[in-house]
Amino acid sequence: MRDVAVIGIGMTDFGECWNDSLRDLFVKAALQAMDESGADRLDSIYVGSMSPGLFCGQEHIGSLLSDYLGQAPVPAARVESACASGGLALRCGFFEVASGASDFVLCGGVEKMTDVSGAQATYALGTASDQDYEAFHGATFPGLYALIATAHMHKYGTKREDLAQVAVKNHENGLLNPHAQYRMKITVEQVINSVKVADPLNILDCSPITDGAAAVLLCPLEMTKKLSKKPIVKIAASAMATDTMALHQRKDITWLGSTAKAAESAYKKAGVKPGDIDFAEVHDCFTIAEICVLESLGVVEKGKGGEASRSGLTARDGKFPVNPSGGLKSKGHPVGATGIAQIYEIVTQLRGEAGKRQLKKANRGLAQNMGGSGGSAVVHILEVL
């Protein structure tokens, strides 16, 4: 397999994009990536999107978006793994380039969530859970993560403030991200006193409903110098793993097994250890998720995720910055776009182009993208050469 590089990136502003349709969002992000890449053609397109059918009544978006990007008859497919659809799109494109089958592959992600009511959006999101054994009983995603939070707090003594601190930290980062949906500072008290959603989670523990798209263009590493003058970013590893769909069937409710397995595989492929990663973009769909992900990535010991949040380890100036983009909480979470937006941030940091957000040490970054309550996880490691 040949080495694969990310040669172009693009993303729209994330938020309530009333004037942009699903097509508009995707095309805008894709054109940015294509324009800065220097590539003169596309060989293939992968689009990550959780449910254009339920959010927009539109399926078959591989074809739709290839068409609207002006790229038909290029092969194009939508791929789905709930909230990990974006990461999965990257993984598919990675293999197509690594295998030699294609040179220029566009991996994008898009979700248009505000054309339907909040109730319909929540319903659509809920289809990522076990329909007959979780959703049927009235479980919501905040509810499932709240069950994880209660268990984590009971087992490890994680505090309510530790969860809130994740949101506070991510908002501090998002304040500096021009694309972020919510660019405002919040405090731990505000988080804990915000509207209750599913005990112990409040609304400020939860990522929002967002419209947005992001895209990256991949090419074989050997071609990058010819095409671009920017620092070369290589995908050092692409890994994915699954776990039980239903939260109650996991061996340990507080452990994100699919993230752990995917990370283990990614570290192995990249020939690195957790300590060799400089920073990460992780899937903070809910504050507790970031805490559990830190443990499953092996960044901290099992049970110490709350402590890590409390200690400032994951702040922008900490030893292991997490979510310099603002994460899903502050940047927003247009479901299918998130996995690719994580790559956008990592590449920006690795290139040294993050401006006010720029991390001091950014040579190797990790993206962790997760589906549902952890039924699937996709991990990528990227390095600047």
Add this chain to the structure above:
Amino acid sequence: MITPPVVRRNTPQRYRLEAGKCKKCGKVFFPPRLVCDKCQCREFEPYTLPSEGAVVTHTVIRTPPRGFSDEAPYCMGIVQLTDGTRLLCQIADCEPERLSVGLKVHLEFRRVQEAGESGVLAYGYKAVPER
């Protein structure tokens, strides 16, 4: 989905807690499956879950999904039954303040959902603590 075929197909599990037990390694599956995820065996014997257990983790849903707006706030939890099997369900007739890890519950027959005012009713199990 609360449609006639889905309601009918789920009845043995929702009404009678019918599960499957792997003939080779004994792992219990609720719902029953076609292949054991522990030992890959494809033969199972019928097995009925007990209806007593204890709460393993819990929450109170205050922002309900569609179909549950009249019930919010409602308690929800993962319950471990006396044979070790876990399932997720609402915890009914329980004040939020009473929720705790380890709370003893038994499963009762309740109306879980309806497909709107004129649609089919879907019954199933909810966990209820001692009065």
Add this chain to the structure above:
Amino acid sequence: MIGIVGYGAYIPRYRIKVEEIAKVWGADAPSYKKGLMLREKSVPAPDQDTITIAVEAARNAVARSGIDPKKIGAVYVGSESHPYAVKPTGTAVAEALGAVEDCHCADLEFACKAGSEGMFIAFGLVKSGEVEYALGIGADTSQGAPGDALEYSASAGGAAFIMGAKDVAATIDGQFSFMSDTPDFWRREYMHYPRHGGRFTGDLAYFKHIRGGVEGMLKKAGAKPQDFKYCVFHQPNGKFPVKMAKELGFTEDQVKTGLLVPTLGNTYSGASPLGLTAILDEAKPNEKILMCSFGSGAGSDAFIYTCTDKLPEIQGKAKKTRYYLDTSPAYLDYGTYVKFRRKIRKNVED
């Protein structure tokens, strides 16, 4: 010897007090409490209905009977508040118990006596040898019109009885029915709440038919009030059954164990059946029980039971009536009560 081989009760946990209802409608609570001899009533949670109540009562009956539910050959559920206008309650109960698939099933209606009808038919079916075991259930979650007198008493609960010929806990020594076409209380199709004939529902309905049922039963069996340790009549309020008992020659002592209405309300098809389960929970071998239901429209089913040595063995095998009635009730305010009972007009959900 044919009779009850298993019995079970179920009453929801929620309650509302007479004062709470009276306050909203500007009514005089003390006079309602005195006039109806009723303090509070049970309220079904939004996730409870006649089917769920019937299933739980039936599960208790199966537990007491010790039989394999597959052997139940007939399931009858009588109610005024079947969850579907068309689609049976009994099939859901049979399915939940595992009494499917070779089982006769029917839903019954006759105002408040629909429950005793199932018991009446179940006995006959077992006596004829048509089935080995038959299950008769009376359960209701009936509504009272807001602001109407019946709102104080219309409540929720159910009782189930498995009839068989083996290991009988209480023999059925006789049953007798008395009926006429009397429009004392009715609900036309598509109406939310029933209407009634006011004071007409007393003398020409309740009292006439229970009197007819009891007198007919006693005559048929050659029995007199003194033969019984317990009597239980339909209990729409606390006054009527006590007045009826006195008139028929029964004492307060005989009435008291089965009189649940003061803190339960009127569980309609579950009313006299739940009074019966409360009695069976405490009765001793050889004691006799007289039960007489009443359903508007109108009619009464009367039964005579004699407890056997088997009864004490099964009483403790499931939760007792008083457990459900007395343990940690949860009191509601009127707003939550009308929300639970879906009396609030809302937008159709998106």
